[in-house]
Amino acid sequence: MLKIGEFSKLSHLTIKALRFYEKRGLLIPQKVDEQTGYRFYETSQLKEAARIKSYRQLGLSIEEIQAINKGTNLKEVLISKAKVLESQKEEIESRLLMIHHLLDDNEIQYQVIEKMIPKTIVYYSEVKVKSYSDMMKIIPSLKKECKELNPHVKCTKPPYEFCEYLDNEHKESDIWIRHNEAVECMGEESTRIMFKKIPETKVLSIFYKGAYDEIGVAYSFLMKYVEDNGYQVSGRSRECYIDGIWNKESVDEWLTEIQIPIV
Template sequence: MFTIGEFARLGRVSVRMLRHYDGIGLLPPAAVDPFTGYRYYRADQLRRLNRVIALKELGLTLEQVRAVVDDAVDVGELRGMLRLRRAELAARVAADTARLAGIEARLRMIETEGRMTTEDVVLKEIAPVRVAELTAVAAGYDAPDISPVIQPLYPELFRRLANAHVPPAGPTIARYEPTGDGDAVVVHAGVTVAVDPSAARDVAVVDLPAVPAAATVVHHGSMDEVDRSMQVLARWIEENGYRADGYAREVYLDYCPDEPEKGVTELQIAVSRR
């Protein structure tokens, strides 16, 4: 048999961890010297130790680990536990990936701050437009909050329009409005259509009114990096004595869901004189 130190080295764990597992009855030693209290382990106990460590690394609690290694959980239950853990990890990876993209976009925006120009901003009137749209609520107006909410809306919108035999008549348009509940915003994912709004469909058909004056700029690239173009608009609005009225409307001139870095989007912010 092996001393606790030897067994810890063989199992690549700490002596402290083995003592803890013994204390909670998860992995008691094979023998304990009645005079010295020294713990001794058999080589075949490494199999149980390895299973414990593997299950812990999957994110199971020690109680769940105990049930599995003691065969108190059948294969179906174990499969369900692991699938749940897989879904949790996938959601965390997706959230971290979106957060990382946001950080990188912020860094690029900071790096280009000194070279940004307002020369490409155009003040113009926006004509009224009819759109078919779906809506959802995002936790905030930041790109990491908006992107995962708006992206699934467009495939579903196009699917419903195809089923209703309603073809798009112009570009896709995204717009936003406050919910009155903290930072949350209502996300409207729409596309220009030329249909009777009273016809029964499973999408909303809305007439967006004309905007007498809007500061506009064309953004090239992913919407995850839209902040740099928004900064251009903000500077132009401030320098020219205007104030922004509401959130920016996004008109996707070249919608590239599979290659967002190739997208072309016109940002439109309604403005009025101070």
């Protein structure tokens, strides 16, 4: 038999790791001296130690190894792990792309994020406003109207609210805007309050801080990022108003998230 130190050297597993695997029931010593507490292993257990180590190097969790030991099909576990790694690979490559883009830009002003917006139900309203800032004054009345019409309808958690601009050109006045807010279910409609389902959407996102009349600079940055990295725009841009006139005194503190749907 091998003492735990000898077994540690031959298996290339630390004593701490061996004690941990013993505690989790993965690699139990063949014998434990009741008086000294010394642990002894059979040389045949080196094969099991190597198997556990190889699984851990593949990124399998303790729970996954335990499941395999209890009869779960190894191939199914590895296929599932491969899917997770492929997803992580795409995420890492996306992050590297963003980093290189920022490094290539002379002025690092914005950080671009690629993310998925889950499918959801929204209530929405299409209204015409005199100026962009007037939208902030209308949104509360739209919320109130929807609540009075559908007292049972609740907004999703986390909340998701955004505005889209429906005109086919930039306009300084008489601007058509669609306000959307995610809710848990469909509800009763009116002339101003309507409901629809929106599919899962991949977007590029940046956060802009400042007055709305200067937000075009942020759009310019984001659209250049789209073109430089081979994305295609697949829908209208979305503006999510996080901080604004309702909670910040200075326009310099207004915070808006711009989302561009892409494929």
